[in-house]
Amino acid sequence: MPVLMLAKALKAHALVKLEADDPAACADVQALCESAGHELVSLTTAGRVMTALVRRK
Numbered sequence: 001m002p003v004l005m006l007a008k009a010l011k012a013h014a015l016v017k018l019e020a021d022d023p024a025a026c027a028d029v030q031a032l033c034e035s036a037g038h039e040l041v042s043l044t045t046a047g048r049v050m051t052a053l054v055r056r057k
Contacts, residue, residue: 003028010038010056018052026050 002020006029009016018029026043029052033040041053 001028003032006052006054007032007036010036010054014056015041016054016056018050018054020050020052021048022050025052029054 002018002022002025006016006018009018018025022028026045029043029050030040032038033054037057039055039057041055043050043052045051
């Protein structure tokens with residue numbers, strides 16, 4: 001699950017780029033950022049691939 005990998009990566013890194021083709025990833029990343037207070041720097045979709053850049057709070 002991409003959002004779990006993102007949450008783990010944010011514990012070790014201040015800025016994380018996530019690429020995923022999971023249709024639920026976009027909503028999951030937004031929910032994680034909102035609930036944990038992380039900054040969603042960018043969120044783009046190209047075809048089936050969603051790319052998110054998240055900065056740890």
